[in-house]
Amino acid sequence: MEPTARWATEDMILVENLEHAYGDFKAVDGISFSVKKGEIFSFLGPNGAGKSTAINVLITLLPLQKGKAMIAGYDVTRNPQQVRESIGIVFQDITLDREMTVWEMLEFHGRLYNMPVKERRERIGELLKLVQLESKRDEFAKKLSGGMKRRLEIARGLMTRPLVLFLDEPTIGLDPQTRMRMWEYIKGVNREGTTIFLTTHYMDEADQLSDRISIIDHGKIVVTGTSWELKNTLGHDVIYLETDNNVRAQTLLENFPAIRAIKPKTKGFNLIVTEDGTKVLPGIIDHLRAAQIEITTINLKKPSMDDVFVFYTGKEIRDEDQTPARARFMLSGRR
Ligand SMILES: Nc1ncnc2c1ncn2[C@@H]1O[C@H](COP(=O)(O)OP(=O)(O)OP(=O)(O)O)[C@@H](O)[C@H]1O
Ligand SMILES: [Mg+2]
Missing domain, CATH: 3.30.70 (Alpha-Beta Plaits)
Known part of the structure; x- marks a missing residue:
């Protein structure tokens, strides 16, 4: 199916006046921003700022109530399937099915996305190496430590080498060493061409990882810029x-x-x-x-x-x- 609107611009994410309410409460209150192809873009905000709500609308997990959102040129409301095919997701809450082994998790995910068997197997090998879980490939996910589960979750998000990768608090709960290694992985994936949108409440993560940052509070974007710009305007x-x-x-x-x-x-x-x-x-x-x-x-x-x-x-x-x-x-x- 042809996309209803394919954007001529380099915008991988385009959001205009997006709102999302739970009942009467506006968790996302009219945000607008765009992310260019190849950028690493962060939402930096405190707990409850609306980061996960916004990300969940963009990945078509929550319905778009008001405003407009385009991912990789596809409208989240009109072309949700194409949006899903263009993206990878690492959730804030660990969603790993615990009755599968590490290898089975990744294999299942690749099959879900119709990856050819050869490509699937190669990718799994690469990723297990990348997140240093090769020795755990036949371990049940439930037996992994919290940090290992996080890494497996990240590997799963990278299985399909998406155009846009959404990472909701990617390094939450990881030790400093693992966090820094994760940033290097994320930068590496970005260098290979994947546009990255991440949410975080860690100052250093936003500062060191992103090309541009939006500070979000009470469902609104307060300011947007590069780390250098933000510090200088202050x-x-x-x-x-x-x-x-x-x-x-x-x-x-x-x-x-x-x-x-x-x-x-x-x-x-x-x-x-x-x-x-x-x-x-x-x-x-x-x-x-x-x-x-x-x-x-x-x-x-x-x-x-x-x-x-x-x-x-x-x-x-x-x-x-x-x-x-x-x-x-x-x-x-x-x-
Ligand atoms: N399913 C829901 N029903 C009702 N209110 C919700 C729901 N999910 C989130 N909220 C509320 O919406 C607001 C934004 O939540 P959200 O999870 O988007 O914030 P966040 O920025 O991701 O926070 P955190 O840093 O803690 O992950 C919060 O006040 C939260 O309590
Ligand atoms: Mg959140």
Whole structure:
């Protein structure tokens, strides 16, 4: 069957004003974004942000209620079968059938997708090597450790070498070493031509793995950009201070020039500054000293993904005046 609409653009994922509600509750509240062929794109968001709901609509597991979603040029509502044939999926919750062995799981999956026997067998061999489960090929899935199950789940997602691979929290619950190895696998699959969409609540995962990131909170995309862009739009530097009166110090700095946001930390607070920190810092020190506040620790650094995340989703940030910058950035995120 011919696709009803094949997109001339390089967009592998195109989502416009997507909404999904459970009863009255809008878990996904009007999101729009696109992912180009060959990109690794992440949804970074806290628990309950709507990441899995969005992914489940895109993979045709949940019905599209409102808006538009195209995967590999196919409309999820009109051509769900073609969408399914174009994608691979690694679910957040482990879905492995426990009554099968590792090898049988992959074999079954390949047959499900009508892979020729030779290709199927070769791929299984490759993948077992890739996720380091060769020695477990005849083990029942239920006997694997959590991390091994995760790796098997990932191998299964890669069986069909899809155009677009959806990974919902791919490294959740894995140890740091395995997580990093997983990132390398994912990058390798991407290099071979697969476009990747992943969700995560790990800052470092989004930061190190993705070409572009959308921060999602309460069902809405708050900001989109490359890691570099996100950190740069936030501000120039982050100044960390500890003083003998943090509460008073923060109040005193509230309207200080070049301070865009103040973020309390356990023992001190962060100042996000819009100019070179080394130039702003002397004025800040003088201002606090004049008020008899003693500074015990000073630290100057570039904004991290964590700073970006807190800035765009955190409640304690005074960001009322940042709306134009945000809106501008969201537009620039969709190229
Ligand atoms: N089947 C459902 N019925 C009702 N509410 C649901 C259902 N699934 C999810 N929700 C709610 O929708 C919101 C978004 O959930 P979702 O699973 O999409 O978030 P998430 O970003 O994937 O979170 P996590 O990081 O915990 O995986 C949450 O408030 C959740 O409680
Ligand atoms: Mg989820």
